[in-house]
Each structure stands twice: as structure tokens, then as C-alpha cells.
Amino acid sequence: MYLCFMKTTKHFIDFENSLGPWLGKTVKLMEFFLQEAFDNAALDLTKEQMVVLKKLTFKDGLNQNELAFLTLRNKSSLTRLLTKMEKKTYIIRKQDVKDKRIKRVYITEKGRATFDKSRPIIKQLIDRMEECISDNEKQQMITILQKIQSNFSSDKELK
Secondary structure, eight states, X not given: OOOOOOOOOTTOOOGGGSHHHHHHHHXXXXXXXXXXXXXXXXXXXXXXXXXXXXXXXXXXXXXXXHHHHHTXXXXXXXXXXXXXXXXXXXXEEEEOSSOTTOEEEEEOHHHHHHHHHHHHHHHHHHHHHTTTOOHHHHHHHHHHHHHHHHHTOTTOOOO
């Protein structure tokens, strides 16, 4: 049997030594352990819901477009998420007084209480994640991640 292998280096990608898979796996691990911790604490909350509650805790009454931008979600997926959160009574949506086309999102007392219960869980996850990492290493990582995010700024295109 004769096997022919074409050797091409034009499109060779060393995935294991590129940042993408390592970033992706790390994010998935964090999300898994966060959800597991929420479940173990009998907290009816997802990471995505927690992010919305966090944004509203620090700036209540955001409109849905602002919230979509701040949470890096498209409008339709944010609408689905907010609908679920409304059913759980974590948030309420109200029409803007000046512009009826705009819906503003407000955190409820239950939403605020749920977010407050999530804070120690998030702190434990952060502590676990940063274990054995020096302050200097942490700052280096933040700087590198900021550079990666900058590389994806809207004025740059994939070629």
C-alpha cells in the first residue's frame, strides 16, 4: 500500500501552543465550577444572569441596548435572558418615560438578594483561580488579556 502525504506549511497551526485553546478551556473550567458552586448553594442563578445582576447593581435602570453592549450579548439573546430573569422576579422591565420604544431594566429586591448571596461564591472561585499566582503574575496576565482584547477591536479585520 502506498501512502502519499502532502507536506504543506502554508496553513499549519500549532493549536496546543497558541493562546486560543488555553483561553477557551480556562473560561469553560471557570464557568463549570461557578455553576457547580451556585447549584451547591441552592442558588437559582446562571453566570449570565449573575453578570446582568452585577451590572444592574452598579447602574440600575439601564436600557436593553446598553445592557446588551455591556454584557457582550446580541439583543435577541439578551431578551431571552431577561425574560427568564423576569420570571424568576430578579428584574423588571419598564418603558422609558420619555421614549416608549426604550425598555429600562431594574433589579428587584429578590435580584439584589440573589446577587448578594452569589458574592461569597464568586470570591471563593476567584481565590481558587488565583491560588499560587503572585500579584505580579496576575498583573502580567491582565495586561496580556487586555492586549488580546485590543487585537480584536472593531477597526481590525481578520485577513
